[in-house]
Amino acid sequence: MATKIYDSHTHSDNSPDGYHSVTFLCENAIRKEMAGFALTDHCDINVYFQDKYDKTIRQSNFEMLKAKSIFSDRLELSAGVELGQPLQALENAEHVLSSYDFDFVICSLHNNLNQQDYYFINYNDPDLDIKALFDRYFEELMETIAWGKFDVLGHLTYPLRYMNGIYKKNYSFLDHYYDEVVAVLKGLIERGKGIEINTSGLRQPVGVTLPDLPYLKLYKELGGEILTIGSDSHTAQDIGAGIREGILLAKEAGFTHYTFFHERKPKMIKIED
Numbered sequence: 001m002a003t004k005i006y007d008s009h010t011h012s013d014n015s016p017d018g019y020h021s022v023t024f025l026c027e028n029a030i031r032k033e034m035a036g037f038a039l040t041d042h043c044d045i046n047v048y049f050q051d052k053y054d055k056t057i058r059q060s061n062f063e064m065l066k067a068k069s070i071f072s073d074r075l076e077l078s079a080g081v082e083l084g085q086p087l088q089a090l091e092n093a094e095h096v097l098s099s100y101d102f103d104f105v106i107c108s109l110h111n112n113l114n115q116q117d118y119y120f121i122n123y124n125d126p127d128l129d130i131k132a133l134f135d136r137y138f139e140e141l142m143e144t145i146a147w148g149k150f151d152v153l154g155h156l157t158y159p160l161r162y163m164n165g166i167y168k169k170n171y172s173f174l175d176h177y178y179d180e181v182v183a184v185l186k187g188l189i190e191r192g193k194g195i196e197i198n199t200s201g202l203r204q205p206v207g208v209t210l211p212d213l214p215y216l217k218l219y220k221e222l223g224g225e226i227l228t229i230g231s232d233s234h235t236a237q238d239i240g241a242g243i244r245e246g247i248l249l250a251k252e253a254g255f256t257h258y259t260f261f262h263e264r265k266p267k268m269i270k271i272e273d
């Protein structure tokens with residue numbers, strides 16, 4: 001029996017950088033014979049009202065509830081959210097979490113406080129203080145884990161998608177921030193939280209999942225169990241992309257199951273031989 005395919009990180013056109021409707025995502029997931037997916041539209045908390053995420057996340061949630069009633073006999077659907085930078089405007093994060101009954105909450109860090117997205121940083125800039133940048137990245141990850149109102153930490157190693165992918169720096173947090181990576185993973189495990197294998201990197205110049213195999217092995221060694229796999233698709237074509245590769249990586253790292261969330265509870269999906 002083949003392992004069931006669940007994609008736990010997807011965006012619809014209710015994300016500013018997403019292209020397709022929730023209905024179209026569902027139709028593509030069925031066509032690809034997926035078991036289910038979580039819709040995790042962006043909700044960047046630091047610009048929650050300014051960029052109208054209060055409205056787009058309401059629409060995202062509403063459309064997913066409708067999709068559940070239409071597609072429930074063919075797909076397991078999880079109404080989720082990708083909360084970006086919750087600590088940078090905590091009252092907005094609390095507001096969105098208390099406003100909806102999410103099935104699944106990914107928490108992501110796309111930028112340091114009052115700085116641009118790691119995507120926009122020029123990693124060749126001689127004035128860039130890379131130590132200050134990543135010291136703060138790990139500090140905020142630890143503070144976010146202590147806050148803890150989420151299920152899974154999104155795309156750990158996100159800055160490397162660009163620093164290694166675009167700028168070819170071949171940088172590893174395991175070389176420069178090993179103790180901090182261990183602290184992040186242990187902190188998540190102790191609080192019953194998980195990580196994801198974000199497979200978007202497989203479709204991008206960085207060429208590896210976020211995080212990739214050495215981090216997954218370390219997470220397993222430390223006792224990690226909750227592990228979702230997500231394409232981070234922004235189009236209907238990409239839904240489910242790389243999930244099979246992610247399952248093989250999870251298996252290689254020693255996992256016998258991966259995770260899909262419903263009603264904020266982890267369901268363990270057996271990885272078949």
Ligand SMILES: [Zn+2]
Nearest residue numbers: 082108154155
């Ligand atoms: Zn993200």
Ligand SMILES: [Zn+2]
Nearest residue numbers: 009011082232
């Ligand atoms: Zn995303």
